[in-house]
Amino acid sequence: MKKNVYELAKERIRILFNEFDNIYVSFSGGKDSSVMLNLCIQYIRENNLKRKIGVFHMDYEIQYNETIQYVDHVLQTNADIIEVYRICVPFKVTTCTSMYQTYWRPWDDDYKEFWVRDMPADSYRKADFPFYNPEIWDSEFYILFAQWYHLLKNAKKTCCLVGIRTQESTHRWRTIYGNKRYHMYRNLKWTKQISKDIYNAYVIHDWLTTDVWTANGRFGWNYNRLYDLYYQAGVPLEKQRVASPFLLAAQESLHLYRAIDPDMWGKMICRVNGVNFTALYGQTNAVAKKKAALPAGHTWESYMYFLLSTLPEKTRQNYLQKLSASINFWRNRGGCLPDETIAILQAKGIDIEVADHTNYNTDKHPVRMEYLDDIHVPGFKYLPTFKRMCICILRNDHLCKYMGFAMTKKETERRKRIMDFYQGIL
Numbered sequence: 001m002k003k004n005v006y007e008l009a010k011e012r013i014r015i016l017f018n019e020f021d022n023i024y025v026s027f028s029g030g031k032d033s034s035v036m037l038n039l040c041i042q043y044i045r046e047n048n049l050k051r052k053i054g055v056f057h058m059d060y061e062i063q064y065n066e067t068i069q070y071v072d073h074v075l076q077t078n079a080d081i082i083e084v085y086r087i088c089v090p091f092k093v094t095t096c097t098s099m100y101q102t103y104w105r106p107w108d109d110d111y112k113e114f115w116v117r118d119m120p121a122d123s124y125r126k127a128d129f130p131f132y133n134p135e136i137w138d139s140e141f142y143i144l145f146a147q148w149y150h151l152l153k154n155a156k157k158t159c160c161l162v163g164i165r166t167q168e169s170t171h172r173w174r175t176i177y178g179n180k181r182y183h184m185y186r187n188l189k190w191t192k193q194i195s196k197d198i199y200n201a202y203v204i205h206d207w208l209t210t211d212v213w214t215a216n217g218r219f220g221w222n223y224n225r226l227y228d229l230y231y232q233a234g235v236p237l238e239k240q241r242v243a244s245p246f247l248l249a250a251q252e253s254l255h256l257y258r259a260i261d262p263d264m265w266g267k268m269i270c271r272v273n274g275v276n277f278t279a280l281y282g283q284t285n286a287v288a289k290k291k292a293a294l295p296a297g298h299t300w301e302s303y304m305y306f307l308l309s310t311l312p313e314k315t316r317q318n319y320l321q322k323l324s325a326s327i328n329f330w331r332n333r334g335g336c337l338p339d340e341t342i343a344i345l346q347a348k349g350i351d352i353e354v355a356d357h358t359n360y361n362t363d364k365h366p367v368r369m370e371y372l373d374d375i376h377v378p379g380f381k382y383l384p385t386f387k388r389m390c391i392c393i394l395r396n397d398h399l400c401k402y403m404g405f406a407m408t409k410k411e412t413e414r415r416k417r418i419m420d421f422y423q424g425i426l
Helices: 005-019 031-046 065-076 109-114 138-152 170-177 209-219 226-232 248-253 256-260 262-268 275-281 300-309 313-333 339-347 386-394 409-425
Strands: 022-026 053-058 082-087 158-162 191-195 198-201 335-337 352-354 365-369
Touching: 005 031, 005 158, 005 209, 022 031, 022 138, 031 053, 031 158, 031 209, 053 065, 053 138, 065 082, 065 226, 082 138, 138 158, 138 191, 138 198, 226 256, 256 262, 300 313, 300 386, 313 335, 313 365, 313 386, 335 339, 339 352, 339 365
Parallel strands: 022 053, 022 158, 053 082, 158 198
Antiparallel strands: 191 198, 335 365, 352 365
């Protein structure tokens, strides 16, 4: 490469500031979004630009105090070039700490007496957004805010800068490299259209974790001191993340709140169901984190139905509906598998039906088959097994992300109706 990732990021920012009349940064207080914001502030000051950028911060109420203090500091500085949109809205947020709750709401008026802290005085609340309704999830709010902000600024083209990196996960890699060309802005692979005249841009998508900390050290940028505490607690660099503490990815590290921020811990265990259990057992076999053990006398299928029998009716029906949809999918349409996995299944005498082609853009082949109890082969994570469903239940993975499930047709249609309706209001 002729340019390093820092120089490439600066070039991408230059392109965006030349192309878009309205730019804002999605800022969480984490290391990636902080670097993203610092790059923009640096570019504006170095080029003496007479313009401001928006800073969009979704305040989830419960966070480490170090993160809250850092966000407060960032949003109070550089007032001459940033416009702050701190969002304190009771949208739905996924939680994997409880078999009783599939979601929780930050800043929920019905639980005001249990809020872990006072709502910031300068925040934007649900009354400020005409599109708000109680059924909106945080991911839906993100898109609706972009549309609202685009109209508020009377912009021709709006761009949201998002600090995600492909090193973090396969899902983030697909966000960049699985993007359709017609969704890009002028064929720039690190952009993605999210609505008419509104785009996301991922200008640090090719940075490594070490690049982030190199930039902070070399340029003296301020950062969230929570990462120092993570380091002292022995958390590896790749696992040091700032996110909602009740997501599936946070199960393993939830217990750190007790040591790093005991005051916050004392408040949050009363806020969301199952937090203390997850902190105690989130790293153990009890939630199938390291290894899922099959009880004596059970198959994985019978164990799955036993686990389902212990759940509340609403939660049980959620899993059963997803399981039914998955069984029908593999039986009638088939999932795409690599040739190596297909050959192993055939060698083991497993009854499968392989089709020649698929409408998906892949070199894999669609395979129709019945659910298996369990199987140990390369590509296990792609196969429909009752063991994987058991792991979802044990982890309170209500969306069955471990199974690779997307939203159901009903959920997708419902989301589209909400988006279309409230876009009309905007």
